Amino acid sequence: MSPGGHAASAQTGISAKDQAGFVGVASNPAGATTSYKKVPRVWSQPCACLQLQKVENRSGVDREIKLTERGQQVAELIALGLSNRDIARRLFLSERTVEWHVEQVLNRLGFSSRTEIAAWIGRTQSGTPVRSPGRKGKGNIPAPLTSFVGRERDLTMVRDLVAANRLVTIVGPGGTGKTRLALRLAEELEPSYRDGAWLCDLAPVADPALVGDAVAQALGLSQETPDRMAAAREYLRERSALLVVDNCEHLLGGAADMSLELLGACRDLRVLATSLAPLGVLGEAVWQLQPLPQGDAVRLFVERVHAAAPGVQLDDTTQVAVNTICDRLDGLPLALELAAPRLRQLSVKELADAVPDSTTTSPGDRHGSLDALAAWGYRTLDDSERKLFRQLGVFAGWFEQDDATSVAGDGAGVEMLLNSLVEKSMVTAGRTSQGRPRYRLLEMLRAFARRRLDEAGESQETRLAHAERMVWLAERLGLNTAGSEVWVWPKVEGMVDDIRAALRTLLELLDGGHVAMVLERDRATWRRRPLEPDGARGLRRHLFGTLLGIARARGIASSPGASGRDDVLVSGGDKPGRITRMRRDAW
Numbered sequence: 001m002s003p004g005g006h007a008a009s010a011q012t013g014i015s016a017k018d019q020a021g022f023v024g025v026a027s028n029p030a031g032a033t034t035s036y037k038k039v040p041r042v043w044s045q046p047c048a049c050l051q052l053q054k055v056e057n058r059s060g061v062d063r064e065i066k067l068t069e070r071g072q073q074v075a076e077l078i079a080l081g082l083s084n085r086d087i088a089r090r091l092f093l094s095e096r097t098v099e100w101h102v103e104q105v106l107n108r109l110g111f112s113s114r115t116e117i118a119a120w121i122g123r124t125q126s127g128t129p130v131r132s133p134g135r136k137g138k139g140n141i142p143a144p145l146t147s148f149v150g151r152e153r154d155l156t157m158v159r160d161l162v163a164a165n166r167l168v169t170i171v172g173p174g175g176t177g178k179t180r181l182a183l184r185l186a187e188e189l190e191p192s193y194r195d196g197a198w199l200c201d202l203a204p205v206a207d208p209a210l211v212g213d214a215v216a217q218a219l220g221l222s223q224e225t226p227d228r229m230a231a232a233r234e235y236l237r238e239r240s241a242l243l244v245v246d247n248c249e250h251l252l253g254g255a256a257d258m259s260l261e262l263l264g265a266c267r268d269l270r271v272l273a274t275s276l277a278p279l280g281v282l283g284e285a286v287w288q289l290q291p292l293p294q295g296d297a298v299r300l301f302v303e304r305v306h307a308a309a310p311g312v313q314l315d316d317t318t319q320v321a322v323n324t325i326c327d328r329l330d331g332l333p334l335a336l337e338l339a340a341p342r343l344r345q346l347s348v349k350e351l352a353d354a355v356p357d358s359t360t361t362s363p364g365d366r367h368g369s370l371d372a373l374a375a376w377g378y379r380t381l382d383d384s385e386r387k388l389f390r391q392l393g394v395f396a397g398w399f400e401q402d403d404a405t406s407v408a409g410d411g412a413g414v415e416m417l418l419n420s421l422v423e424k425s426m427v428t429a430g431r432t433s434q435g436r437p438r439y440r441l442l443e444m445l446r447a448f449a450r451r452r453l454d455e456a457g458e459s460q461e462t463r464l465a466h467a468e469r470m471v472w473l474a475e476r477l478g479l480n481t482a483g484s485e486v487w488v489w490p491k492v493e494g495m496v497d498d499i500r501a502a503l504r505t506l507l508e509l510l511d512g513g514h515v516a517m518v519l520e521r522d523r524a525t526w527r528r529r530p531l532e533p534d535g536a537r538g539l540r541r542h543l544f545g546t547l548l549g550i551a552r553a554r555g556i557a558s559s560p561g562a563s564g565r566d567d568v569l570v571s572g573g574d575k576p577g578r579i580t581r582m583r584r585d586a587w
């Protein structure tokens, strides 16, 4: 679907503004203003701007009330959406006893419903214990690493859209600057939300069933929660927050469902999404982002050249060549940023000649210039750089050199090759919180690398090598909590998306029974460590939840309730007779 194709027909309710990029707000035919529904393809219909209800700020009203310890535990589990039966299992109590505690809590707080209890928990616990320890401040919007250029009009328009609509989606081709614009705005708007602005990146998430999990993770919520979506919802229920949901395109349905659930329950929440295509939710306002105009494109290119190739002189004599480069790259910020460091090896004129002309390679297709640029960059690599580059496509996020070495097989010269890939802008370098070098591929380069990996027929072996590495890392968590293995903690925590990907690989390429065995083995290792830090248990349970989600989505796990116990049954895909029981409480 081409979002841009609908732009011209949209009538919007924000008519005073210049609306060139505004696609519209999906109208609600019934005229209701607070309900959000999933409406395939209606985002291009005429809009009805939403009337927004402000809820009064109730925080602080009931801070003084204290519950008994047991009552507090029960209330927290209610807030996570658990039934009395589930609470009874979690706390090893009878259901009758839980019912009694719920009564006590209701009486003590003067409430008549579980929803009120959940909201109270949300108000009184600004963070603990539902949220992970260590996270402070309002939100998790990352500080930018590079300068921001232009976009004054886009900022004004999207700011206005966010003020008038609870769900706004910035759409546009990859590399246009959607994420950057959303983050810039989130940074600016954060102080106007009592509980800050939050970023949830869906790029590494492969299953729609795990969108809620990703949101909960972004909010820093405890990993032990069984229903992560419900946890996120209850956390946000009485909070005033802006949630930036980045990279929705591959999970439109999941992102739409999540937005519906959160916006329906949380009155002071706004969602700012970025995607190649709109989510298709009633009430969604859509802003179509265009590439940078020529002047801003040149400014961005020049700034990146100054940073990446400081010795290079850009003056009147190079102006024509710079204009050609920016033109050929369609003013796409990502393409400009990828091309700039090439001036370390090429002259400006040589670069202008070398940059592929997207108007001749793929007319009218904005993806063309990026793909052509990636393909061009790939062609300039030597064979071993090329091989490592496509193998690195298996990583979902940041990785370190030793991870790359495990995946690259022979491992020889990985350090040198990595440096060379960074030099050629095919790999991005950064630092871990402990100051070690780490690396990642930009989203569009990762997708490109994966396609090359498939073409080379190396996908399966590389994914298995990656999965093996992740399982090995996860195992290290349990071996030693003091001393030499401590390094693995922050590392594994930072690679949760990769661990998820590894579990998915194991389920896809092997079978459920095998995965259960792998996890069972790990569990045995972990259980030998009685003094493991709290976080180890949390992470294990998190992995268990992830595995469960994937196994359910693939129809190879029963629901926990079905067996009448809090267990999961995983049956081996190609060994139908084999069923492995994994007990949740053992995790």
Ligand SMILES: Nc1ncnc2c1ncn2[C@@H]1O[C@H](COP(=O)(O)OP(=O)(O)O)[C@@H](O)[C@H]1O
Binding pocket: 146, 147, 148, 149, 150, 151, 172, 173, 174, 175, 176, 177, 178, 179, 180, 181, 274, 300, 333, 334, 337
């Ligand atoms: N207005 C801008 N000013 C400076 N850099 C930008 C701007 N827009 C995009 N970029 C940079 O270009 C790259 C691609 O932008 P990004 O927001 O990731 O694109 P998208 O989300 O549309 O794929 C990023 O490195 C980003 O920082």
Ligand SMILES: [Mg+2]
Binding pocket: 178, 179, 180, 246, 247, 274
């Ligand atoms: Mg993006």
